[in-house]
């Protein structure tokens with residue numbers, strides 16, 4: 298399964314991911330119109346400052362997923378093949394059990410249903426946040442690819458320290 | 461391997477599903493006295509309010525047993541567990557043998573022992589059958605009394621209110637929800653419920669149920685009479701420990717389990733509301749009768765049956781409640797009677813009229829919180845509570861309401877030995 302990962306060193310804190318996410322999950326899917334919609338579209342990902350840098354956090358599609366175990370409506374499930382954690386809004390009753398247990402604050406109470414990253418299921422090109430990121434701070438990868446990148450980054454950091 | 465599971469609800473089905481996921485060959489038998497599709501007990505209020513049907517409140521598909529090749533013995537009562545023979549005894553006299561047993565028998569409504577409690581129109585509020593009987597009885601009923609102001613009682617009250625009944629709640633304690641909140645939050649809820657048209661009497665205990673064959677009201681211990689054509693009892697739940705009485709399986713308020721969901725007898729596990737399990741904030745075992753705990757204990761029991769060495773995560777009391785649009789999330793030691801040595805409580809009200817937050821610190825640890833109104837990011841705080849994290853550097857931010865993941869990230873990173881889950885590593889790795 299591919300997940301969206303984040304490299305803080307490349308993040309400018311521009312909020313493009315957040316904005317694109319909100320628009321993608323709006324009624325119209327168009328920036329100019331989305332802002333005027335009655336139910337203001339909410340981003341599934343948020344950018345926040347941490348110690349002079351930035352952190353953008355969305356659903357980690359955990360395994361096992363606390364929100365899936367907490368969902369008493371059977372709305373939150375983990376796809377056996379893709380590993381994605383998906384909320385079925387037809388089943389969701391808005392009890393916020395998932396909000397209570399999400400360690401990342403990435404599952405949020407909406408007006409009626411839970412709001413969370415759906416990996417842009419309707420979008421052929423994949424998660425819009427990755428595409429919107431101008432610096433490549435957000436990237437899609439499998440767990441193995443991520444581990445490799447992490448190793449490479451660690452090595453680069455070490456090399457930097459030496460010079 | 462032949463595994464028998466007693467109970468077909470949250471804990472039992474979580475165990476069954478996990479077993480099948482790990483082993484396609486094992487033989488799984490689920491025995492339950494409830495002959496029902498996999499409905500969610502927590503959603504029965506929606507059947508009473510009339511908002512949903514049984515089909516809407518299934519938390520697993522009807523084909524769950526078939527899909528997972530489970531031998532479902534529904535409508536069968538287990539009378540006793542016989543650990544020496546490695547069998548369970550059914551009310552029919554039949555015995556079912558097991559190699560591993562998972563007791564997930566849950567709890568039963570406690571009914572007060574008062575005259576008239578057996579009258580027609582008095583109901584517990586736990587099962588699909590309860591909800592269906594209440595929904596049927598509701599027609600032609602105008603007034604209702606709910607006994608108990610806990611989570612279940614108040615959910616019943618709101619459901620009846622939504623169905624257009626005139627509802628009175630009789631609460632024994634000085635405030636509603638006293639097990640999970642203190643006065644500031646309770647008051648917000650009492651005002652909110654009153655605004656919905658629900659009448660609340662606190663410090664009010666029933667002495668008897670009035671009426672002939674059918675209930676016509678209740679009389680309180682102080683002699684006050686409250687008219688009601690329907691009574692719902694929400695006076696707590698008792699763990700179904702009678703199944704293991706007289707065996708070596710140890711039980712107090714619930715069947716005692718360790719962090720592997722094991723009981724005191726080899727090859728016998730227990731999970732869910734029937735248990736008394738480790739509470740990492742309290743530092744002792746506790747009966748936290750909660751859906752997420754039931755699911756986790758069921759999964760952990762199953763994983764250990766299958767020879768994996770899995771343990772329960774950090775855990776404590778927690779609740780999420782939405783009543784007539786008003787939200788509450790609590791975690792840790794937040795009850796009105798929970799007075800901790802050296803604890804410091806900080807309450808913050810606003811900005812909205814119903815917004816209210818209370819934080820309980822003990823030394824440098826956050827040991828509980830209650831959020832009314834805005835509940836965003838409650839899980840971030842919850843992880844700090846159950847992992848017993850030193851939050852000295854973040855106390856001010858927490859109290860100021862800044863506890864989103866990024867705001868708490870420095871604390872989490874500085875305590876990374878407590879945040880071992882791979883998902884945290886993903887964030888640490890590139891920060």
Ligand SMILES: Cc1cc2nc3c(=O)[nH]c(=O)nc-3n(C[C@H](O)[C@H](O)[C@H](O)COP(=O)(O)OP(=O)(O)OC[C@H]3O[C@@H](n4cnc5c(N)ncnc54)[C@H](O)[C@@H]3O)c2cc1C
Nearest residue numbers: 467469470471492493502538565566567732733749750751
């Ligand atoms: C109205 C309501 C609202 C709730 N809301 C919430 C909520 O918001 N959040 C939350 O965390 N929790 C909530 N709960 C609690 C939650 O439902 C329980 O924690 C959960 O159901 C526990 O699951 P369990 O499988 O351990 O036990 P149970 O659900 O009690 O299931 C036990 C099963 O075992 C069967 N059984 C028992 N004895 C025997 C026997 N002798 N022989 C055969 N079978 C037997 C029973 O019939 C039952 O099917 C709510 C409960 C109610 C009633």
